[in-house]
Amino acid sequence: MRTPRNSPALLFLFLFLLPAILGVLSILACARRPDATGAAAGGDAAIENKGSDTIVNLALAWAEAYRAVRPQVSIAVTGGGTGTGIAALMNGTVDIANASRRMKEDEIAAARAQGVDPVEHTIAIDALAVIVNLENPVGELTIGQLSDIFTGRISNWHEVGGRDAPIILVSRETNSGTHVYFLDEVVRRGEKEAVDIFAPGTLLMPSSVGITSEVRRNPNAIGYDGLGYVTAEEKMIAVAAEAGRPHVMPSVATAADGTYPLSRALYMYTAGEPQGEIAAYLAWIMGPAGQTIVRKLGFVPLGAGGAASGPS
């Protein structure tokens, strides 16, 4: 003890305690950050925006354009799926949740139970396109045929006028709002009491890109995606609401005037009525500047036709 320099105990303490102290400090620093930035109303502000993968490109484009309008507001956009965004809103980790479907009643109840009162904002209209490989001769289907295909009741293309080849079903993961919309409107034909579900062999893709790439390279695949994500390398199917009705190709025009059966509203949810910078941002999105970007990305702007409010 007379020569403490030689004592390895001090070295040991130093090696163990220093990382521990640094660790605790960094955790504290991380934990405090949201308080510091989230509450800012004037001056510099940060908005956390998360949810639907259908909306993520649109939300990114808005966030980027808004930087020119209000440079002091920084907006962080992430995808992950509608369910993911809504869960994050409930847990208080985001300011705005992007949703490609309405919140379900049990989700609203769960949010209220956690002290979050979700407020809905309709931000754009989306048309869902059913896509197949460019080599596929099938060009039009009814909702009833699509339901039979995606439940596995029809499993060969020749049954709907195509080649003699098995049908490969491609869908989004179940946490996607697009998946739920397709389940309700196509697989279950919009009937509330229907219990049909996707065939068990359906490929579930974690992203929109997963669907388009599989459809591009697999001549027997059929999938669905937001109109804004379809490129010239996939073939879109003209859809009829029921047999005998006209088959309609999805487009901005047919989604806006309501003739295309698979179009829906896209939403943003806030925890309570939006305040300050968040309210200003939402107003800008729903205004002419924001809606121009909607059209540019292949979605349908609000008020472009009869289908401006609510799902089709």
Next chain:
Amino acid sequence: MATRFDATTRDEARAALHREQPVIGERVIEWLIRLSGVSAIALVILIFGFLMREGIPALKDVPLAALLGSRWYPITGLYGLAPLIFGSLLVTLLAILIAVPIGLTTAIYLGEMAPPLLRHILKPMVEILAGIPSIVLGFLGWVALAPLVQRAGAPTGLTAFTGGLILAYMALPTIISIAEDAIDAVPRAYRDGALALGATDWQTTYRVVLPAARSGLVTAVMLGIGRAIGETMAVLMVTGNAANIQLDRNMFFAPVRTMTATIAAEMGEVSQGSPHYHVLFAVAIVLFIITFAINSIAARIIGATSRQRSGE
């Protein structure tokens, strides 16, 4: 000058040894070391306890018979774990079938036959393979391997076989380097003895070196399996994620959904405390038990061989 300096340091060292040790400092060190040792066990117990706490309520929400069912579709409350367990086991089995023969023969080549120069080049390269992030391999599999599998005649490129190949590739470096270390550790006297008795090189390897290295080889294979069954992201990208049990001669070339991919894909969506949330933890418990069983079997085998050898 120099010798005198050496002499004084030596004297100082001797004096330090004889000096009375700082008792408190020593105790602190002992406790810190003990703490580090115990913390590993404590962490495993904590993790298992947490899994149990979150997963056991699944039995209250979902009857056991439903958990054993063959359909997994959480949106409608179908929580059959069978297709997920089937998927994980099938992909892992394929990975073992591919990786173990290749890995062990590579290790034998490196340890017994390769000229020293080649060995010095190959060994580090194998270790670099181990450092490739799994997501990179997954991306590679999705972009490059899946189209090849499809062109070879599978209905889609996203199959159990594709996942097994990628996992085999991921398990290979682990298997090769541990197996090679085990072969390397066999005393030289064993080889010399065998050769002196007139055995050929191959007889020496096959009848003497491999049996002597058996416990190390088993460890290599088991750790490889552990790596394969726990892998998530790569599998999520290349297996198609269809929760389907297909039992026919094409089963290896059909899409499957593994337990890890299911947890990764759906964890973000669930609201805490919902049945789906608890069932995902139940999936994690099943995964934990399977990994635990594999490790226990490995420990058993290693224990048995070392006892056998010490008894000889």
